[in-house]
Amino acid sequence: MPAPDPPLLQVRNLAKAYGAIAACRGISFDLWPGEVLGVVGESGSGKTTLLACVSGQLPPDGGQVLYAPDGAAPVDVLAMPEPDRRRLLRSEWGFVHQNPRDGLRMGVSGGANVGERLMAAAGWRHYGRIRAAALDWMARVEIDRTRIDDPPATYSGGMQQRLQIARNLVTHPRIVFMDEPTGGLDVSVQARLLDLLRALVRAEGVAVVVVTHDLAVARLLADRLLVMRDGVVVESGLTDQVLDDPQHPYTQLLVSSVLQV
Amino acid sequence: MGAVLRIEGLAKGFTLHNQGGLRLPVLAGVQFAVDAGECVVITGASGCGKSSLLRTVYANYAASGGRVLVRHDGAWVDMAAAPPRMVMAVRRATLGYVSQFLRVIPRVPALDVVAEPLIADGVPAGEARDRAAAMLARLNLPQRLWSLPPATFSGGEQQRVNIARGFVRAYPVLLLDEPTASLDAENRAAVVRLIDEARERGAAILGIFHDAEVRAQLATRSVNLETFRAPA
Numbered sequence: 122m123p124a125p126d127p128p129l130l131q132v133r134n135l136a137k138a139y140g141a142i143a144a145c146r147g148i149s150f151d152l153w154p155g156e157v158l159g160v161v162g163e164s165g166s167g168k169t170t171l172l173a174c175v176s177g178q179l180p181p182d183g184g185q186v187l188y189a190p191d192g193a194a195p196v197d198v199l200a201m202p203e204p205d206r207r208r209l210l211r212s213e214w215g216f217v218h219q220n221p222r223d224g225l226r227m228g229v230s231g232g233a234n235v236g237e238r239l240m241a242a243a244g245w246r247h248y249g250r251i252r253a254a255a256l257d258w259m260a261r262v263e264i265d266r267t268r269i270d271d272p273p274a275t276y277s278g279g280m281q282q283r284l285q286i287a288r289n290l291v292t293h294p295r296i297v298f299m300d301e302p303t304g305g306l307d308v309s310v311q312a313r314l315l316d317l318l319r320a321l322v323r324a325e326g327v328a329v330v331v332v333t334h335d336l337a338v339a340r341l342l343a344d345r346l347l348v349m350r351d352g353v354v355v356e357s358g359l360t361d362q363v364l365d366d367p368q369h370p371y372t373q374l375l376v377s378s379v380l381q382v
Numbered sequence: 383m384g385a386v387l388r389i390e391g392l393a394k395g396f397t398l399h400n401q402g403g404l405r406l407p408v409l410a411g412v413q414f415a416v417d418a419g420e421c422v423v424i425t426g427a428s429g430c431g432k433s434s435l436l437r438t439v440y441a442n443y444a445a446s447g448g449r450v451l452v453r454h455d456g457a458w459v460d461m462a463a464a465p466p467r468m469v470m471a472v473r474r475a476t477l478g479y480v481s482q483f484l485r486v487i488p489r490v491p492a493l494d495v496v497a498e499p500l501i502a503d504g505v506p507a508g509e510a511r512d513r514a515a516a517m518l519a520r521l522n523l524p525q526r527l528w529s530l531p532p533a534t535f536s537g538g539e540q541q542r543v544n545i546a547r548g549f550v551r552a553y554p555v556l557l558l559d560e561p562t563a564s565l566d567a568e569n570r571a572a573v574v575r576l577i578d579e580a581r582e583r584g585a586a587i588l589g590i591f592h593d594a595e596v597r598a599q600l601a602t603r604s605v606n607l608e609t610f611r612a613p614a
Contacts, residue, residue: 156467313489315488323502341487345466366443
């Protein structure tokens, strides 16, 4: 057996209710370095609430989110002082929103969107170096470098999403949370983004928690899956096993409802 | 050479919850071992569960009972019970699987599809691409296709990409599901040579081959799956 390498993130018994409605109940999972975990389920299953709670954007009602970079002693992110949590979210963690407008600053240039995270998180001050890093990342996400000084409002939807990914990855985070990253895009644009994400995630060795209702996206990106329904995880396991031999009635229904092309 | 794959009392069935809980038993009491340097061919009538057996060994299907022991990194791992990360580690380093059909990934060129298992195992990208190119050349895939995604390839071309991906790395245990099915005589011969070479270097091979000639050329032993069917 391999050395028991510790997980990077341990979520324990996470719960969140909106009034009488339990959006998430008793959710526990581990995330290891470099691993892509997919969270699938229909609208209203609680998957987006789970992502928001785990990533420190929404305070849950109960549970723990234990973060242990490089085998350090785990810290409960939910119990951290607010400034520490904000610093973590800007540097070692990233969040890719479904709508790029929620993750970008639309009033400043594309280059500044990438560069300002370097300044805020890594304390970079040298303009030339920041601009060079921004240019490098624009190229890595296949955005024409001549667009660096244009504001993202002038970009297409696919370009905006790629810019949001560059803004998140520029600080070499350990974990990136993604909420339906290909959700609002045309199918051809989706394929390009998925391919890019696959390659970048592998090259950077970053751990990812990706929420999607699209099982094809989950199959392409995720190593493991959690299947959610009504706020609970009904099935989890290896992506290809969950999709090719689903055990739970709800997972069987989800998989059999996908249209074949 | 000793066994590197041991299948013990393996059972597999499906419960279709959305069909009134219909139960479909597929495998029961399957028990045999494969040694390093052996090519064991699974036989039995169509529908007796040959492909399901390979998928269960690979943990693509969840076993309903029994064990699938694979010799990995100096220890036995039970693929039917191992946690997902362990299954992934076994697949990365020890257990290869060539399915009947290639699952194409949009936009990814054939060469990268083949190089991917090497890169995932830590081989530098340049070397991985060189080895992938050599494998595609061996399987007579025209070089003009290497930089294209295989979505538009013919069945035989896709299958050769699939085989190249399965053989680009020297897996100690290989599962082959009809690898020669959609190939012409020349390409079938190339694949037979590839499989034989893998066996000669000590790989344990468990395969399904419908073509009687291919079976005769490759099999060192055969196992009839129907002999394991549990009494109804």
